[in-house]
Amino acid sequence: MVKLAPIFLMASLMGGCGMFGKTTDTVSGWFGSGKAKGPQPATLPEIRESASISRVWSSTTSEAGRYVFTPVVDGEAVFVAGESGKVARLNLQNGTEVWRLDAGKSLSAGVGAGAGLVLVGSRKGELIALDAATGARRWEVILSSEVTGAPVVEGGKIIVRTGDGRIVGLNPDDGSRQWLYVRQLPALSLQGTEGLAAGDGSVYAGFSGGKLTAISASNGVQFWESSVSIPRGATELERVTDVVGKPVLDGKRVCAVTYQGRVACFDRNKGTLIWARETSSSVGLGMDDQYVYVTDARDAVTAYDKESGRAAWRQDKLANRRLTAPLPLGKYVVTADFEGYVHVLSREDGSFVTRSRADGGEARARPVDIGPGFAVQTAKGVVTAFKLN
Secondary structure (H helix, E strand, O other), rough: OOOOOOEEEEEEEOOOOOOOOOOOOHHHHOOOOOOOOOOOOOOOOOOOOOOOOEEEEEOOOOOOOOOOOOOOOEEEEEEEEEEOOEEEEEEEEOEEEEEEEEOOOEEEEEEEEOOOEEEEEOOOOOEEEEEEOOOEEEEEEEEOOOOOOEEEEEEEEEEEEOOHHHHEOOOOOOOOEEEEEEEOOOOEEEOOOOOOEEOEEEEEOHHHHHHEEEEOOOOOEEEEEOOOOOOOOOOOOOOOOOOOEEEEOOEEEEEEEEOOEEEEEEEEEOOOEEEEEEEEEEEEEOOOOOOEEEEOOOOEEEEEEEOOOOEEEOOOOOOOOOOOOOOOOOEEEEOOOOOOEEEEOOOOOOEEEEEEEEOOOOOOOOEEOOOOOOOOOOOOEEEEEEEEO
């Protein structure tokens, strides 16, 4: 489920689940992606390169289908997966395959890693834990519905999110349930890359209606809940304002962005609002030690001062190119687009630094920091590692 251009529009009914259209329908028409006619993507601007970019390695897993899959780095390994069930461990330095297997399931989410495990989830709610070193299957459990977003490991628990509004904490040893957090979903919501952010024993999750929640990783108790944005408008579609992507955090704050709403930062401990600015995003945000970066619904990237929320710069020359969420990377900010182009911007003013292209067409997932460099996984399942010089 994801930002496929896949963010899917769902209508869930109390006492059951009814779909707004077919399960394979996307909101391409709403977001200007897919086959629906809409604004034409901007022509790639000419740039004066101030840095060079090179490919380091490339590897192929299975295609993403209608989902978004993001590689995860754990030590010297990169773990990748795709919809058909292929999961692989790659060498971080050169991309060589350490192991590859077929999970035997149609996957919807991944990859998570930690506690010596590699974690992937299926559209039927199966969570599969593999041994990180060998790929051997350690255990498998069935959850309440489709697994959405990559699982995280925090506070000695595996934390998993499902499409029916539940977050569950599992024992890493056998997958047994330790706690359950349940939230009622509204009649109409976006179902996108419903990521979880975790740190210092807390898990942060965004929900429909613009809500951001902090819960305990150890027992699932809610610490606080705050509003990133508040639904507005006369119709249900106008009132859709869901948190999209994965919240970002540092030692002081946690920040999130909504569709048709705001980007906002909150105190991590208390949930009190630090600042908020009007915007709309369908993919998410990134953060470093100076700025919060948002890719908005028009595919402009804006840098907000993370202390004050003041907009420092905005790069709008990639309009309608269906950009990914931005990855801050030292002096640079990296995003990728629907043709697989990778755009490197200056952190200081948003100007273009350099550009390259990943194999495999459309990039949906945010590029991943593999230190040094970054990796991009495209919809066709090609993972390409790049190095900035």
